[in-house]
Amino acid sequence: MSTTHRRPLRAALTALALVASLGLAACSTGEGVDIEGGGSDGGGGSEGIAVAIGGEPDQLDPHKTTSYFSFQVLENVYDTLVEPDENLEMQPALAESWDLSEDQLTWTFQLRDGVTFHDGAEMTADDVVYSFERIIDDELSTAYRFSSVKKVSAPDPQTVVITVSAPTPNLLSSIGGFKGVAIVEKKNVESGDITTAPVGTGPYELTDFTSGDHIDLEANPDYWGGEPAIPSIRYRFISEGSTAVAALKAGEIAWTDSIPPQQVEALSGDDAVAVDVVPSNDYWYLALNEARKPFDDVRVRQAIAYAIDRDAIAQVTSYGTAEVNQLAIPEDSAWYTSYDTYSLDQQKAEDLLDEAGVSDLSMELMVSSDYPETVDAAQVIADSLSDVGIDLKIRSLDFGTWLDEQNQGNFDMLYMGWLGNIDPDDFYYSQHHTDGSSNAQGYSNSEVDQLLDEGRTETDEDRRQEIYDEAATIIADEASYIYLYNPSVIQAYSPDLSGYTVRSDRAIRWRDASMG
Amino acid sequence: MSSTSGPLTGSTATAVDERSRLQRLARHPVTHFVLVRGVLHTAVVLLGVMVVTFGLILLVPGDPVRIALGTRYSPETYDALRAASGLDRPLAVQLGSYIGHAVTGDLGVSFRSGEPVTALLLQRLPATASLAFAGVVVGLLLAIPAGVYSALREGRVADAVIRVTSQVGVSVPDFWMGILLITLFSSTLGWLPSSGYTPFSEDPAGWLRNLALPAVTVGLVAGSIMTRYVRSAVLEVLGSGWVRTARSKGLPQQQVLRRHVLRNAVVPVVTIVGIQMATLLGGVVVVEVVFAWPGLGRLTYEAVAARDYPVIQGAVLLMGALFLLINLLVDVLYAVVDPRIRQR
Numbered sequence: 001m002s003t004t005h006r007r008p009l010r011a012a013l014t015a016l017a018l019v020a021s022l023g024l025a026a027c028s029t030g031e032g033v034d035i036e037g038g039g040s041d042g043g044g045g046s047e048g049i050a051v052a053i054g055g056e057p058d059q060l061d062p063h064k065t066t067s068y069f070s071f072q073v074l075e076n077v078y079d080t081l082v083e084p085d086e087n088l089e090m091q092p093a094l095a096e097s098w099d100l101s102e103d104q105l106t107w108t109f110q111l112r113d114g115v116t117f118h119d120g121a122e123m124t125a126d127d128v129v130y131s132f133e134r135i136i137d138d139e140l141s142t143a144y145r146f147s148s149v150k151k152v153s154a155p156d157p158q159t160v161v162i163t164v165s166a167p168t169p170n171l172l173s174s175i176g177g178f179k180g181v182a183i184v185e186k187k188n189v190e191s192g193d194i195t196t197a198p199v200g201t202g203p204y205e206l207t208d209f210t211s212g213d214h215i216d217l218e219a220n221p222d223y224w225g226g227e228p229a230i231p232s233i234r235y236r237f238i239s240e241g242s243t244a245v246a247a248l249k250a251g252e253i254a255w256t257d258s259i260p261p262q263q264v265e266a267l268s269g270d271d272a273v274a275v276d277v278v279p280s281n282d283y284w285y286l287a288l289n290e291a292r293k294p295f296d297d298v299r300v301r302q303a304i305a306y307a308i309d310r311d312a313i314a315q316v317t318s319y320g321t322a323e324v325n326q327l328a329i330p331e332d333s334a335w336y337t338s339y340d341t342y343s344l345d346q347q348k349a350e351d352l353l354d355e356a357g358v359s360d361l362s363m364e365l366m367v368s369s370d371y372p373e374t375v376d377a378a379q380v381i382a383d384s385l386s387d388v389g390i391d392l393k394i395r396s397l398d399f400g401t402w403l404d405e406q407n408q409g410n411f412d413m414l415y416m417g418w419l420g421n422i423d424p425d426d427f428y429y430s431q432h433h434t435d436g437s438s439n440a441q442g443y444s445n446s447e448v449d450q451l452l453d454e455g456r457t458e459t460d461e462d463r464r465q466e467i468y469d470e471a472a473t474i475i476a477d478e479a480s481y482i483y484l485y486n487p488s489v490i491q492a493y494s495p496d497l498s499g500y501t502v503r504s505d506r507a508i509r510w511r512d513a514s515m516g
Numbered sequence: 517m518s519s520t521s522g523p524l525t526g527s528t529a530t531a532v533d534e535r536s537r538l539q540r541l542a543r544h545p546v547t548h549f550v551l552v553r554g555v556l557h558t559a560v561v562l563l564g565v566m567v568v569t570f571g572l573i574l575l576v577p578g579d580p581v582r583i584a585l586g587t588r589y590s591p592e593t594y595d596a597l598r599a600a601s602g603l604d605r606p607l608a609v610q611l612g613s614y615i616g617h618a619v620t621g622d623l624g625v626s627f628r629s630g631e632p633v634t635a636l637l638l639q640r641l642p643a644t645a646s647l648a649f650a651g652v653v654v655g656l657l658l659a660i661p662a663g664v665y666s667a668l669r670e671g672r673v674a675d676a677v678i679r680v681t682s683q684v685g686v687s688v689p690d691f692w693m694g695i696l697l698i699t700l701f702s703s704t705l706g707w708l709p710s711s712g713y714t715p716f717s718e719d720p721a722g723w724l725r726n727l728a729l730p731a732v733t734v735g736l737v738a739g740s741i742m743t744r745y746v747r748s749a750v751l752e753v754l755g756s757g758w759v760r761t762a763r764s765k766g767l768p769q770q771q772v773l774r775r776h777v778l779r780n781a782v783v784p785v786v787t788i789v790g791i792q793m794a795t796l797l798g799g800v801v802v803v804e805v806v807f808a809w810p811g812l813g814r815l816t817y818e819a820v821a822a823r824d825y826p827v828i829q830g831a832v833l834l835m836g837a838l839f840l841l842i843n844l845l846v847d848v849l850y851a852v853v854d855p856r857i858r859q860r
Contacts, residue, residue, distance in 0.1 A: 052808075055818070058628040139593075195630065211639055212810025213713055238711055238808040242695045247710040250702045400823075 047516045048232035049497070052244040054258035056212065056237040059195040062182040063131075063140050071179055072257075072508045073215055073235055077118075078182035078200035081109060081128060081160070082172050086501055087334055088281070088422050090172035094123065094183055094201065094224075095160070104167035104459060109160040115224050117185050118205040125154030131183045132162075132175070142181055145174040167457040169464060170423035177422045178507070203228045203511035213237065217510075229499070229514035248273055248492055254515060255493040255500070257508075261319040267492055274495050276502040279323035279330040279486040284374075284417040286365075286381075286482040287441040291409055294358045301479035303352035304413070306345045307388045312380050314485045317373035322485040327472050328418070328427045330486040330504060335424045337469045339476055349388045362391040363412040370399040374415045377484075381415075406440045414440070417487075422505065424468040425456055432475050443480035554847050558840045563615070565836035569829045570614045574607075623830035628822055633830035636815060643713050644811035647734060647803070648796035650727050652789060654735025655742050662739075663746025664778070670751060678743065685740025694733045694806040701729060711808040730807040734800055738792045745788040749781040756780070783854050790846035797842070798835035 057070035062078055065071070083093040095109040115123040132152045135142050148168045153161045164171065175181055188199040196209050203225065204217035215235040219228045236253065238244040241260035247253045249272055259267070259275075267275045288295035288304065295301060314322040323330060327339045353359070365381060367374035375396050382392040397405065405411055421427045430436040433452045434444040451471040458464045476483060491502045500513040581598045598604050602613060617624070623633035666678040702710035708729055714722035753759060754777060762776045801813035808814075812831060819827035 058822075059630070210810075211636075212643070212814065213808075236712060236808060239814075240691075240695075240711075240806045240808070243698055243711045243806055243808060246695075246698045246703045250706055250710055252702070252710055 047230070048234070049230055049254040049515050050234040050236055050252065052236045052238040052247060052253045052256040052258050054237075054241075054244075055239050057215070060198045060206070060209065061184075061189075061194045062179050062198070063135055063138075063142065063184065064195075065180075066141060068506065069237070073206070073217070074179045074182065074198065074200075075202075075507050076204040076217060076233070076510050077198055077202045077206050078179045078184070079115075079202050080176040080179060080182050082176035084173065084177060084422060084505060084507075086503055087332070088173075088505060089334060090176060093176065094128070100459075104457075105164055107162045107164070107171060109162070111158045111160065112224055113158065115201050116222055117188075117201055118199050118220060119185070119188075121185065121187070123183065123185075123201050124157040125160045126157070127183050127185065128152070128160045129154045130186045131181075134184070134189065135181065145177075145181060167459065169455075169457065169459045170425045173422040173426075178420060178505070204233060223511070225511060228511040230510055233510055245273075245492065248494070251494070254497050255491065257489070257491045259490050259492055261321050261490065264319065264321055264490055272495070273492050274497075275490070275492045277321055278489045278502045278504055279325075279332065280489045280504050280506060281330060281333065281421055281486070282417055282419045283325065283328045283330075283486050284317075284415070284484045285328075286413055286415050286484065288413050288479070288482075289409060289411050289440075290442040290444075292412060294356060294361070295412065297356045297358070298478050299352045299356040300358055300361075301482070302342075303349040303356070303358075303388065304385065304390070305342045305479050305482045306352065307349035307390070308381055308384045308482070308484075309344045310484055311344075312384070313377045316376050316380050317485075318487055321488045321490060323488060324485045326483050327476055328421075328481075328483055329424065329472075332504060335427075335465065335468060337472045339473060341477065342482075344384075346388050353388065353390075359389065360391075361389070362393070364393045364395050366395050366397065366402060366405060366411040366414045368399045368402040368416070369396045370402075371417075378415060409440065409442070411440075420505065424464070424472075425452070428452055428468065428471055428475065429456065432471075432480050441480060443475075443478070445474060445478065445480075448474050448480075551848065554844050558844050561840055562837060565833060565840075566615050566618055567611065569832045569836070570611050572829055572832065573825050618833065623833065624826040626819075626827050627824045628827075633826050636827060637812065637830055637834050640810060640812045640815045642715065643809055644797060644804075644813065646716065646723070646727055647730055647800065647809060647811060648793060650731035651734030651738050651796050651800075652793050654731050655738030655792065656789065658735065658739030659742035659746050663743045664750050664773075666743065666747045667750035667754060668773075675747075679747075682740040682743040685736050685743075688737075689802075690733055690737055690800070691802045691806050693736060694730070694803055697729045697733060698806075711806075713808075713810050730800075730803050730809055733803050733807075734796060738796065742785070742788055742792065746781065746785055749784040750777060752784075753777045753780045779853075783850060786846055786849050786853060790842050790849075794839040794842040797838045 053069050053072050055067075055069045057065060057073060058067045059065050060070055060074060060077075062070070062074045065074075079094045081093060081095045082090045082098075085091045092112075094112055094115060096112045098107055098109045100107055109128075111123075111125055111128070117123055129152050132146065132149070134140070136146050136149065136152075148164045148166055148171070149162055150165050151161075151163045153163075155161060162171070162175070168174070183201065184194065185199045188194045188197075193199075198206055200206075201224070203220055203223045205220050206215065207218050208214070208216035213236070217233040217235070219231045221227045236247075238247065238253075238256070238258050241258050241263065244253070244256040244258035245260075245263060245267065248256050249270070264275060264277060267273055286304070286308070288301050290296045290301075310324045310326075314320055314324050325331075326342055327337055329335050329337060353361070365378050367378045369375060375394070378392075378394040378396075382394060385392045395411075402414075402416075406414060406416075418427070418431075429452050430438040432439060432443050432445075432448055434446075434449050448471050451467050451474075455464055455467040455471065458467060475481065489502055489504060489506050493500065494515070496516050498514055500510070503509075581594060581603060595604075602610055605613075621634050623637070625632055626636060629636075662678050662682070666675045669675045698710045701708045709726055710729075712726055714726050716723040759772060759776050762772045767775075798812065800811070801817045803809065804811045804813040805817060812834070816828065816831040818824075819831065
């Protein structure tokens with residue numbers, strides 16, 4: 001659930017940057033709460049826990065933050081109209097039910113009764129309208145999710161009507177896929193408190209934010225889904241993985257995702273700690289600039305797809321914890337398309353280059369020093385390509401410059417990733433449609449365009465799946481992107497923690513968990 | 517001039533003498549001159565530091581406004597932020613305005629959180645000051661006995677052992693030392709918390725428990741460095757004529773050491789303690805990251821990673837200012853501990 005869909009890695013940039021903090025006055029109210037996790041009290045009830053995340057949220061306004069650290073907290077403070085379950089299928093949340101009109105242009109949501117914000121104010125349809133209009137009117141970073149939305153209205157306090165300009169089968173994941181589209185309280189926004197003391201409707205209330213050190217949450221007794229079992233959660237910011245792991249082993253914290261990938265294997269053998277490694281919805285890829293010769297020739301692109309060693313790349317970027325994938329969507333997703341055309345085959349790569357009449361190819365790979373894994377993997381890729389006679393030069397740029405160069409088409413091949421996508425439209429449209437806003441490689445195939453347009457408006461789920469299977473297969477066959485792997489979500493926790501699930505969208509939800 | 521409290525006759529100084537000596541010192545025109553000159557000197561250098569920190573933003577690749585905005589923004593938003601941050605004005609005007617604001621304590625607002633930079637820095641100062649102070653104390657507790665002993669046993673086994681140990685202490689990466697200490701005292705023994713910070717005002721005992729491991733980590737390195745300085749300072753004094761004279765007068769070793777050697781070895785040691793203190797006050801990035809310590813070092817590290825230029829500028833400026841302040845204090849301290857410096 002790394003923030004945004006179509007902003008490649010902006011979220012991860014900040015996450016990776018371990019940034020955050022910056023001041024946020026503390027509002028200390030968390031007294032009298034047992035925040036020390038660890039040992040069991042032997043009683044029947046659950047106890048408060050401390051957890052460690054890898055950095056500090058930059059701010060806590062869910063509509064404005066771009067930091068994954070923020071969402072690790074806000075996931076539990078806010079609600080969305082609908083929300084993805086473990087398999088990333090959309091389920092009721094603040095909206096109890098919804099109807100879609102015959103012409104597929106009007107969505108009517110019935111809100112849950114008696115939902116209140118943490119300050120006691122009632123949550124009504126007006127709050128939903130306010131939240132969505134704020135995102136749209138202020139052109140916040142998630143505004144693109146509402147691109148087909150014409151109007152959001154509240155005919156009565158329990159009903160929200162969204163009218164769209166064209167059928168939008170992915171509307172639910174757009175307006176509920178992650179907490180960046182949460183329902184916020186107008187008063188909280190207008191007072192400016194939302195950046196440090198957000199007020200939501202979620203299972204936990206934020207009671208303290210001490211910059212540089214911790215955030216405290218307390219269970220919301222009035223939560224519409226029932227009061228959570230764990231009474232309090234302290235988020236600590238521990239960017240050094242070794243320290244977080246030591247704290248976990250010492251019982252100071254009950255959960256962390258600040259884990260050096262090279263320690264995963266050792267941790268898996270440790271009975272005092274449970275470790276989960278789950279492939280995420282994020283993916284990394286190579287793309288060749290089809291405006292430049294010889295990369296306009298599909299055979300050259302395929303040759304590169306055959307020449308690279310995906311396993312070696314996954315090994316060097318993540319100590320093998322990433323899942324190699326020749327398409328974007330990971331295997332446990334409902335939208336997975338199985339595809340394994342490419343294999344490490346130097347002979348085939350050389351044959352394809354010969355067929356294309358290309359020899360002594362010298363090219364550049366553009367990577368970003370803000371994503372060190374791209375720099376590491378680039379060397380592996382250069383090595384593989386030299387085996388088939390391609391001389392690869394590595395150009396490493398800071399991410400800002402990298403984006404400029406990408407947008408101006410100043411590259412031969414680039415290496416980057418996309419985060420937090422749920423619906424297949426998010427995975428393929430903007431990247432591979434001729435008019436796609438992120439189609440920097442300049443791929444164009446009318447058949448793919450047609451399929452992607454069809455997928456946008458097709459409401460029959462099975463038919464949609466077929467459409468995207470077909471489109472994705474063509475995209476990979478023609479190497480618009482050369483897909484590499486899905487990085488894994490790695491989390492370690494106390495064996496006493498139960499009811500907690502490691503999710504492929506990286507959402508950290510505490511409401512169903514219990515401790516001790 | 518207070519030639520009566522020179523090294524050879526200093527042994528007769530009493531507490532009363534000492535107080536009047538300080539009073540005389542404060543009134544003395546030369547001391548006054550040293551202070552005024554020091555303050556002026558500091559102010560000029562500080563101005564230079566401001567120009568350099570301002571220049572930081574010009575040297576880095578990429579446009580700070582773009583970085584602040586992220587990847588999606590309209591040209592209007594870009595122009596608005598550029599104008600709001602004053603980046604559309606001529607450089608000289610920007611510099612003047614930056615210095616003008618900085619001297620009044622206004623260091624701008626963070627790109628990321630929108631909080632005033634000054635407030636951010638002040639929030640982090642107590643944690644950093646705790647660590648710097650505790651680190652220097654631990655360092656001195658190690659360095660003074662080890663350095664003096666090493667000097668007294670010069671050329672013997674004990675000296676060699678101390679010298680090698682301090683060399684190792686200087687060379688060991690502090691993050692590694694930190695992780696070792698955490699593994700031993702937190703994971704294995706469970707005596708101390710692995711990381712985190714408790715403000716002194718909330719819970720003094722918790723403050724100390726949290727402080728122990730990072731302070732030892734910092735103190736081991738600082739102590740190793742200082743041991744070498746203490747040793748050479750003491751050695752130098754031991755070889756001086758007045759110590760030989762004192763010994764030949766038949767003064768007991770203890771007295772020679774206390775009254776003649778240590779007092780005279782203090783000056784170079786004060787210098788290195790000052791430098792250590794100033795360095796540590798700037799934040800110990802690696803140690804703060806390892807121990808999740810909410811100090812200036814981590815703030816700076818995070819700001820660098822996020823390219824949050826106003827915070828980076830503010831932090832660099834603060835470190836520069838602290839360094840200068842400590843140097844000024846050291847200069848004044850020299851005058852207090854060594855009468856000869858007052859006479860210059």
